[in-house]
Amino acid sequence: MVTEVLAGLSCRPDGVYVDGTLGLGGHAEAILVASSPSGRLVGLDQDRAALHKAAQRLHPFGSRALLIHSCYSHLAEVLAELQIGSVAGILLDLGISTDQLQVSGRGFSFGGxxxxxxxxxxxxxxxxxxxxxxxxxxxELNRLFWELGEERWARRIARRVVQVRQQIPLRTTAQLVELIRQAVPVPSRRIHPATRVFQALRLAVNQELEKLAAFIPQAIAALEPQGRLVIIAYHSLEDRIVKQAFIRAEQNGLLKRVHKKPLVPQPEEVKRNPSARSAKLRVAARLAA
Ligand SMILES: C[S@@+](CC[C@H](N)C(=O)[O-])C[C@H]1O[C@@H](n2cnc3c(N)ncnc32)[C@H](O)[C@@H]1O
Known part of the structure; x- marks a missing residue:
């Protein structure tokens, strides 16, 4: 959703922008082009491998791009260390990158x-x-699969996990996929039966919802008047946190939502990139305190 992100951030040539989820640097590159010639970008990612790839991509922008290995929930600390008082726009594109899914070998994918x-x-x-x-x-496993994965067969899967681990510890994604297949009586025709459990585990391991909730007040505080906050969520629980935080900040006179309803990708984008299908993009502008 690059076009929507750039419109949401409303980039200008001398602005300072933060991309809190740099990933492979696609959005960051677009922000640097849109804020040429002297806009600057602070890019954060908590995954060193992502940061390394993004650094190669953003090399042509020289000192206009500053990339930092950090979690976005440390935004206030990072900006204070860089002595940046306020910024013109902040982006989060939540979830995982295609590299994490396909080549990281860290078990994000249920394919192998x-x-x-x-x-x-x-x-x-x-x-x-x-x-x-x-x-x-x-x-607790039942609650995790149910609450974070919205998995209707959570109870059966949790029971099967416990049965299997009594025989042999769970070590690989293939073991987990196999036991989910055994536990789920009626597999969904729309998604792989392991999708929701993998999502729940990823959210829990990385404490993604907690970090998002901690980030939003820091982002609001870091924005200059009229500065923009753009967040793309792929999961209803994430989107709910963003929606409610934006409404609360609007009630407190800190933000104004630019669209009341979230933007979703165009059908052509979903065709090109099916993982964008559940994206919801929300934009808010900082009001003068
Ligand atoms: C969907 S990808 C971002 C893709 C990016 N917008 C692009 O154009 O390539 C999400 C990225 O956010 C990173 N990430 C997730 N949670 C994070 C956190 N709490 N702090 C910093 N980075 C995080 C992941 O490591 C991943 O690289």
């Missing part, structure tokens, strides 16, 4: 046989998906 890791920042995180699966009580 990978370790059940799912940590986006293995340097700073200790708990893996395998740890959760092998150690959490059945009731």
């Amino acid at each position: 046989e990978e370790p059940l890791d799912m940590r986006m920042n293995p340097d700073a995180q200790e708990i893996t998906a395998a740890d959760l699966l092998n150690e959490k009580p059945e009731a």
Whole structure:
């Protein structure tokens, strides 16, 4: 949703922008082009591999792009260290990148046989998906799959996890996919039966909802008057956090929502990139305090 992101950020040539989820640098590159010749971009990613790839892509922009290995929930700290008082726009494009899914080998994808890791920042995180699966009580696994995955067969899958791990510890994505197949009586025709459990585990391992909730007030505080906050969510729980935070900030006179309803991708974009199908983009503008 590059066009919608650029329109939402309303980039200008001397603005300072933050991309809190740099990924492979696609949005960051578009922001740097749209804010030429002297706009600057601070790009954050908690995954070193992503940061490394984005650095190669953004090399032509020289010192206009500053890339930092950090979690977006540390935004206030990062900007204070850089002595940046306020910024013209901030973007979050939540979820995982295609590289994390397809080549990271960290168990985000249910297609192959990978370790059940799912940590986006293995340097700073200790708990893996395998740890959760092998150690959490059945009731907690049930809650995790139900609440974070909205998985209707959560109870059956949690029970099967406990049965299997009593025989052999869960180590690989293939083991997990196989036990989900065994536990789910009527597989969905629309999505792979493991989709929701993988999503729930990824959200839990990386504490994604908690980080998002901690980020939004910092982002609002960092924006200059009229500065824009753009967030793309792919999951109803994430989108709910963004929606409610924007409404609360509007009630408190801090933000004005630019669109009341979220923007969704055009059908051609979904055809080109099916993983964009559930994207919801919300934009708000900072009001003078
Ligand atoms: C969907 S991708 C972003 C794609 C990017 N917009 C692009 O154009 O290539 C999400 C990225 O956000 C990163 N990420 C997720 N949670 C993060 C967090 N809490 N702090 C920093 N980066 C995070 C992931 O590592 C991943 O690289």
